[in-house]
Structures are given as structure tokens and as C-alpha cells.
Amino acid sequence: MADKSNFLINLSVLYRNTQKYFDRLLTRYDIGSGQLIFLLCINESEGITMQEVTNLTEVDKGTTTKSIQRLIDQGYVQAKTDEKDRRVKRLYTTQKAIDIMNNIYEYRAHLRNTLAQDMDFSTFEEMLSKATDNARDESLFENEVMSLKIGEFQKMSLGDYPDKMACTVYMSGCNYKCPYCNKRDLVFIPENNEFLNPDEVSEYLKKRNQLLDGICFSGGEPLLQEDIDKFIRKQRRLGYDIKIDTNGAYPQRLKALMDKKQVNYVSLDIKNTKEKYAETVGMNAETFNIKPIEETLNILKEGKIEFECKTTVVKELHTKEDLIEIAKWIGPIDHYYLQQFIASDNNIQQGLSAYTMEELEEIKEEIRAFIPSVEIRRVQE
DSSP: OOOTTOHHHHHHHHHHHHHHHHHHHHGGGTOOHHHHHHHHHHHHSTTEEHHHHHHHHTOOHHHHHHHHHHHHHTTSEEEEEOSSOTTOEEEEEOHHHHHHHHHHHHHHHHHHHHHTTTSOHHHHHHHHHHHHHHHTOGGGGSOOOOSSOEEEEEEEESSSSTTSOEEEEEEOOOSOOOTTOSOHHHHSOOTTOOOBOHHHHHHHHHHTTTTOOEEEEESSOGGGSTTHHHHHHHHHTTTOEEEEEEOSSOHHHHHHHHHTTOOSEEEEEOOSOTTTHHHHTTOOTTTOOOHHHHHHHHHHHTOSSEEEEEEEEOTTTOOHHHHHHHHHHHOSOSOEEEEEOOOOTTSSSSSOOOOOHHHHHHHHHHHTTTOTTOEEEEOOO
């Protein structure tokens, strides 16, 4: 992966390679990397108890007991009963351990020096120590994560909601990984990402409800978020019309919004023919299920609200025959758009290309036999 900021992967690689390093060097002593931290703790705190080792290393008690018992069986550690409290066992290194500790410290120093190449390692260690302290913060485990994840907010748009002066709320997260998607960070959410505060967005919308007509909820996939209905309901009370851009994967959530009259317009993104759908959304063809998209289309065709379908046309993914097949599948409908693909640095996959407007015009004319109202939509770069 090109992204160097993926700290979970970097942390895992650092941990795994450290394990492999010590496993290789400690084989001669019949010690594994998992035992090393316990041997070091006991060597540097002779007389430490099993519970104190557990607290110091923050490893579960079962793992601590198992690892130290193996060190005892191997003759590196001995347990002695405390003279003042016979219920307590104190741990000490043996001569066998003392004979190898200098080598272990040398291995550790070599690892540190290797990792420290071309960097200020002291500063790194200070920051790592602070990150470790932060990891102990109890709030990390309280699951108080804001449920509504807003990735971007466009305060005014003339093109996202037909015939409306609107704003667009881009929700983070998507169940698909379409290679042509130009909102990569809404799909693969960066680890350093900061979501927008829903209350602050609501406050802005409250102040602008005399100027704006509608709100477009896009993404990502907005219906992926279960709590979006509460946010929409709050905006509907202010008089806003609501448009949902959806990939169709959550028909029942869309239907629930429609039944409660919380949505006025839907844009359904039709990715490709049924046969090529999985490939076009970056999913496994063997497990992909097209039925939710078909169910969403059928719900919209019942005619309760106005809707459109659109297909972002990419040369590497769509042939003229594919687009005609899509029209046969979804038609007849009132609004269908061939949306011109725009290449950008934000696309999930680089190297994709667009049809020219002239080529799209030719395709449009052939599609008219199945959807007479078909139009071309050019997305603003």
C-alpha cells in the first residue's frame, strides 16, 4: 500500500517483525519472543510477583501464568514462597538466565539501533510512550463514538438536487468499492480522519433554511448509517426537501424514509449490467447479491416519489452494449442519466478513462429506444 499513514498496518508490521527477530535469535535458548518480556521484567525486578508482572505488562493473567510457568520449567526462573505471606510466590531469575541476559540486552540494542536509522529515535520513543499512555485512557473503551459520520459538507450546490438551491451532506462509509469513485476518503476512511459535528451542520442548516430549498444526502452510501433517519427528520421540520443519493443496497431503509414522507427525491446509482455489477463495485462476484438493487428499483417504480437512475460511464467498465442492456433492465423510467466519468487523484483506482461527449451522444441515441428521456450529465470537475 502506498499510504504511509496507515498506523494500524505499520504497528502490526513493527510488532510482527520484532517477534520474528527475537524468535530467530532466541531459538538457541529455547525461548520464544512471547516469553522475553516476562524474563526481562523478572530480571530487572527480582522478587516480583505474578500479579505484579501482569499489571506491569498489561497482559492477561492466563497468558502471564502460562509464559512464566514455561520459563520455570526451562530453568530460567524460580518461584519462592514469600517468607511473610505464604500465599504469595515471588519470582527470581536463575544462574541459567543470568548467563544469557547480556546476550539478550545486546540483541535488544541491535534491534533499537536498526529501527533508529535515519530518524530521531528518542523523540519517537517519547511519542510512543505518550501514545501508550493515551491507549490506557478509559474513554477508549466506553464506545462513545459519534454514530452519524459526516465526511464532507458542501454548503451550496446548484447541480446536486434538480431544480433546487441545495447543500450536500456527504456521509462517510460505503459498502461498495467502485474503482471510479471520486470520493476515496469517504470509502476508505483515513485513520486520522475527523468527522464533522452533526450539531454544527444542523445549526448551519437552521440558519439557512430561508435561503436553501433542499438537502442532498450523498456519500459514500448515506443509507449505510442507521441513524440518518433521525438527522433527516430534524431537517424536515425546518422545511427542507430531501434528496438521497443511494447505491440501492438498503431498500428497506429507503422504504422506511419514503413511508414516513422523509424523502422527496432519490437518485439511484445503477453501476452496470447484472452480470458485471460485482466487478464494477469492487466486490466478489461469488458472494455479491444483486437483489437489494432490484428491490430498490421496484420500490421507486411504485411511483410514490420522484426519482432518477444514473450510470457513471467508464470506458474500461462499460461498453455500448452494456449501457443498452442496463436501459433494457431498468426501463421504462422518467429520468435516466449517463454521467460522464471525471478522472481525478481522488479516484479509488487510477488510470480509468472517460468517453467523449460525442461518444456519449451516440450511445444516448441508441438508448432512447428503451428510455426516451435519457440525458447526459457532465459532472463538475
